[in-house]
Amino acid sequence: MLKGIPPIISPDLMKILLEMGHGDEIVLADGNFPAANCAKRLIRADGHNIPELLNAILQLFPLDQYQEKPTALMEVVPGDPINPVIWDEFQTxxxxxxxxxxxxxMMERLSFYERAKKAYAIIATSEKSLYANIILKKGVI
Structure with a gap:
């Protein structure tokens, strides 16, 4: 254990966060996302949901201040009746x-998948909410 490091941040995740440089992206993927198929580097966070991981990561991870929107979400597919209320939690x-x-x-679903394939890493979670995938672009301190 280390002081000041949220206990939800595993050693493997900490290593990835430290390795990433300015402009690198990381995906926090819900339980339905094809993480293993898309990932260059896959971090398992089974049993955890995305809001708790997002909160812990952002305690350590600077977002890219040179990009207007350094966070991205997957849009709801047209005609899908889902209302992703988890997005409000992400925003907070x-x-x-x-x-x-x-x-x-906001990114169209297939475009989101293609961008995720280029991300530095994907964190596969047990998040049950639909459309709960989020991309974070790393900034500088």
Missing amino acids: IVENHNGDFQGFE
């Missing part, structure tokens, strides 16, 4: 850690 968490929050970049 990001705002708490980044006072200059300008909203999320």
